[in-house]
Amino acid sequence: MTTLEPHLPGATSGGLDSQPTDGFTAPEQQSRWRAVVRTFAANKLALVGITVVVLMFGFCFLGPVFYHTDQIHTNLAQVTLPPGPGHPLGTDSVGYDELGRLMVGGRTSLTVGLAAAVVATLLGALWGALSGYIGGFVDAVLMRFVDVLLSIPTLFLLLFMASVFKPSKTELILVIAGVSWLVTSRLVRGEVLTLKVREYVSAAGLMGGSHAYRLFRHVLPNAVGTLAVNVTFQVADSILLLASMSYLGLGVQAPDTDWGGMLSDGVNYSYSGYWWLIYPAGLAIVVTVIAFNFIGDALRDALESRLRSRT
Amino acid sequence: MIRYLVGRLGQSLIVILGVTLVVFAMLHMLPGGPARAILGPRATPQAVAAFDHANGYDRAVPVQYWVWIKNLLTGNLGYSYKLNQSVASLIADRLPKTVLIVGLANVIAIVLAIPLGLVQASRRNRGFDYAVTAGAFFFYSMPLFWLSLLLITFFSIDNTFLPPEAPQGSFVDVLKDPAGLVLPIAALTLITLALFSRYMRSSAIDSLTQDYVRTARAKGSSTSQLLRRHVLRNSLLPTITLIGLTLPVVVSGALIVESVFNFPGMGLLFWNAAQTQDYPVLLGSVVVIGVATALGSLLADLLYLVVDPRIRAA
Numbered sequence: 001m002t003t004l005e006p007h008l009p010g011a012t013s014g015g016l017d018s019q020p021t022d023g024f025t026a027p028e029q030q031s032r033w034r035a036v037v038r039t040f041a042a043n044k045l046a047l048v049g050i051t052v053v054v055l056m057f058g059f060c061f062l063g064p065v066f067y068h069t070d071q072i073h074t075n076l077a078q079v080t081l082p083p084g085p086g087h088p089l090g091t092d093s094v095g096y097d098e099l100g101r102l103m104v105g106g107r108t109s110l111t112v113g114l115a116a117a118v119v120a121t122l123l124g125a126l127w128g129a130l131s132g133y134i135g136g137f138v139d140a141v142l143m144r145f146v147d148v149l150l151s152i153p154t155l156f157l158l159l160f161m162a163s164v165f166k167p168s169k170t171e172l173i174l175v176i177a178g179v180s181w182l183v184t185s186r187l188v189r190g191e192v193l194t195l196k197v198r199e200y201v202s203a204a205g206l207m208g209g210s211h212a213y214r215l216f217r218h219v220l221p222n223a224v225g226t227l228a229v230n231v232t233f234q235v236a237d238s239i240l241l242l243a244s245m246s247y248l249g250l251g252v253q254a255p256d257t258d259w260g261g262m263l264s265d266g267v268n269y270s271y272s273g274y275w276w277l278i279y280p281a282g283l284a285i286v287v288t289v290i291a292f293n294f295i296g297d298a299l300r301d302a303l304e305s306r307l308r309s310r311t
Numbered sequence: 312m313i314r315y316l317v318g319r320l321g322q323s324l325i326v327i328l329g330v331t332l333v334v335f336a337m338l339h340m341l342p343g344g345p346a347r348a349i350l351g352p353r354a355t356p357q358a359v360a361a362f363d364h365a366n367g368y369d370r371a372v373p374v375q376y377w378v379w380i381k382n383l384l385t386g387n388l389g390y391s392y393k394l395n396q397s398v399a400s401l402i403a404d405r406l407p408k409t410v411l412i413v414g415l416a417n418v419i420a421i422v423l424a425i426p427l428g429l430v431q432a433s434r435r436n437r438g439f440d441y442a443v444t445a446g447a448f449f450f451y452s453m454p455l456f457w458l459s460l461l462l463i464t465f466f467s468i469d470n471t472f473l474p475p476e477a478p479q480g481s482f483v484d485v486l487k488d489p490a491g492l493v494l495p496i497a498a499l500t501l502i503t504l505a506l507f508s509r510y511m512r513s514s515a516i517d518s519l520t521q522d523y524v525r526t527a528r529a530k531g532s533s534t535s536q537l538l539r540r541h542v543l544r545n546s547l548l549p550t551i552t553l554i555g556l557t558l559p560v561v562v563s564g565a566l567i568v569e570s571v572f573n574f575p576g577m578g579l580l581f582w583n584a585a586q587t588q589d590y591p592v593l594l595g596s597v598v599v600i601g602v603a604t605a606l607g608s609l610l611a612d613l614l615y616l617v618v619d620p621r622i623r624a625a
Binding site for chain 1: 322325326329330332333337340341342448449451452453454455456457460463464468559560562563566567570581582585586588593596597600601602604605608
């Protein structure tokens with residue numbers, strides 16, 4: 001287990017631990033991550049997930065370079081055209097080209113999903129780490145706060161916040177992150193509770209490392225796996241949350257849109273049989289969310305099997 | 312055990328108190344304060360001052376909180392000026408209906424998830440296991456409003472088996488029209504099932520690796536006997552915790568389902584209130600739902616205590 005120790009820069013060996021921590025630590029760590037990558041890459045579903053995500057990003061961000069459409073001005077002469085020449089996926093209820101719209105909407109869904117996931121994970125990590133590391137009364141207060149917010153169902157909290165703030169895209173990211181960090185903070189707290197009593201953390205303390213140093217250099221880096229898994233699942237959940245908000249009329253404003261907004265527009269035409277307004281957007285959401293879930297699952301398995309092989 | 316009980320009750324009490332504090336803070340976060348939220352942006356300063364005085368909003372904040380809590384405890388949740396009805400009476404009408412669909416969806420999902428999980432665990436990595444896992448992924452990844460509308464498309468438009476709209480009226484009226492409840496509950500059940508089944512599978516796989524299972528197998532029990540006698544019982548326990556944990560998610564789902572099927576429950580009430588900025592209803596609903604969810608997870612923990620002999624004895 002000593003191979004896992006991150007060592008103090010400039011410090012000589014001879015802390016609590018009997019084994020020397022010398023320059024060999026770094027290559028050992030590299031091979032540990034290589035093992036994780038190998039396990040991850042052996043997982044077929046993970047590769048499917050990665051491929052889908054890369055393709056989706058390419059489609060949404062590079063697509064408009066090759067496929068030009070007007071996504072600003074409506075064209076009421078060409079509404080709800082079925083797929084055909086000029087419009088491979090038809091047009092929507094105000095005349096936007098549906099294929100081009102998928103790119104624009106996907107950009108919002110992916111950006112908001114990714115940004116909200118990162119913000120939520122950072123906030124949750126910080127909150128949970130402080131709570132677990134400090135412990136005692138502070139821990140009780142911070143965690144009860146999380147309990148309180150968790151007992152208010154997400155969409156209710158989200159809807160309330162959105163009805164007060166009337167969110168723009170940036171605020172949407174913050175609002176979604178604001179309801180998503182809670183579970184993360186619990187996970188990280190649990191992880192920190194077990195990490196902070198490890199020998200190498202006390203060793204760092206004995207060598208004069210401050211609490212902040214111990215927390216940010218020795219405890220949190222070892223929770224990076226948990227965080228990586230968490231971010232991946234959060235992206236999936238955030239994309240779904242954004243879609244729900246668009247359906248409830250609190251998403252981004254036209255002419256901007258997201259996949260959820262396109263889908264909730266489309267389902268108004270369920271009865272008219274305009275399938276091209278429903279299935280492309282709906283499938284884009286489902287496929288992307290599943291892909292992120294695949295990646296998260298595989299990442300967790302890879303990190304867990306790493307843990308298993310070690311003990 | 313008594314110490315655990317007291318601790319757990321105390322924790323719930325603190326959480327409930329916290330919910331009231333958060334909602335009270337929300338009340339003061341409203342743009343322009345509670346008076347502007349109700350009287351509107353064009354109210355004169357005199358009108359605002361008069362409203363604040365009449366409702367005690369000109370007093371010190373702790374006093375306001377105290378008065379507000381006293382009102383809560385006596386069942387006074389405020390007054391909806393938009394609907395011209397007391398918030399308490401609105402919620403008393405709506406809450407039972409939401410409890411009905413959320414409760415039924417949970418029960419059905421559990422009843423289906425347990426056998427699915429057991430069969431998946433015993434035939435791991437074969438066709439059936441993959442099919443159920445794929446289904447769970449699919450339903451979990453689907454926006455609930457789309458799933459609901461697909462159900463309507465297939466069962467009410469393409470085939471006219473079931474009504475597309477949920478029953479209206481009071482709780483008793485709703486019960487009189489079970490056909491209308493099928494689709495909303497089905498939608499809610501499918502996502503709940505997607506949440507549960509993955510968990511049940513791994514919990515059953517976990518049980519299968521236990522020593523007592525190996526012993527039973529060595530003593531000659533068949534697989535089905537093994538599943539029924541040993542794995543099932545030990546997998547039942549965690550589902551209670553699972554219900555407690557997923558309750559907020561399912562209640563969030565109820566908000567979407569109710570708005571799609573126009574089911575007159577808490578979710579629809581809340582959504583309409585959000586659109587008309589009916590803040591007394593929004594805040595009252597958050598208090599009630601927050602407290603109900605906290606009590607729900609308390610109930611789950613207590614039930615665990617009753618069911619698990621190991622904890623009872625401790």
